[in-house]
Amino acid sequence: MWYTITLLTGIHYGTGQRTADISVADSAHAMRCWWLCFLAYASTITFAKLSLSFFFLRLTSIITLHRIATIIITTAAVAIGVTYFFLSLFQCAPVNFFWTRMQGATDGKCINMEVIVGMTYLYGSIAAATDIGFGVLLGALVWRLNVERRTKVLIAPLLGMACIASYAALVRMPYIENFKSDDFLYGTVDISLWSTVEVGISVIAANLATLRPLIQHVGEKARSITSRVRGISVQEITPVNSNETSEHELPHYDDHKIKLSSPKISTRVIALPSEAAAGRQADGESTISLTRSIRHPEVC
Secondary structure, three states, X not given: OHHHHHHHHHHHHOOOOOHHHXXXXXXXXXXXXXXXXXXXXXXXXXXXXHHXXXXXXXXXXXXXXXXXXXXXXXXXXXXXXXXXXXXXXXXXXXXXXXXXXXXXXXXXXXXOHHHHHHHHHHHHHHHHHHHHHHHHHHHHHHHHOOOOHHHHHHHHHHHHHHHHHHHHHHHHHHHHHHHHOOOHHHHOHHHHHHHHHHHHHHHHHXXXXXXXXXXXXXXXXXXXXXXXXXXXXXXXXXXXXXXXXXXXXXXXXXXXXXXXXXXXXXXXXXXXXXXXXXXXXXXXXXXXXXXXXXXXXXXX
């Protein structure tokens, strides 16, 4: 939300336009929005990776190797995210000099843009590596799931979005040099575009756990449709009448009927000693006889 609001506000004031085509006041507002986008981008990506890592830790509560890998990947992602956030926050002193310089202010200074460019390259590389790492972990987990292959096929594309964000980070790499552009608002359009794509995909991937009911519903529907196509749907099976054959009867029951006429009865007698003769079984005194009748149906 924060990133979206600052991005749209910056576009309103002139982000993506040449500085010569907008007023000085609007260019200052646009630069301030760009600075806020720096912060929103770093924080959103970091929290998205944290959310994803917590989800992985729930899935890998027993598998020690996967937990260790998840913790390492998460630590690297959070460390670089926090570093990039504070570098962006304090890249100028005072902080507001980042945008007041557009109005001619000279009472401040900013970090050399080479440092920002280098740090952005490092941040993008580690972010892409962590996304790919999460993707590999997901692949291993899905492969080991004790579920039907159909369910795996449904889950894999959704969870695979966790590593798609890395592609946006890699595509953005060639445009990082545009931070050095003399016309900053116009030259950094491509960086803004691919940063937005990366943020959006990361947020979607971080919320995939909430799609579990949808996945289950789709899986049930798929199984129901498959059963109907194969002709073994439960709704199509009706009890067989003893006098006639149902039209919905399964093929291998066509020539079989079950009737319960003339049942055979077998009797089993069990002799147990009574309580009074519990200790004198050898004398043959009174016993209790239990009879159980077993009815066997005839199958024709």
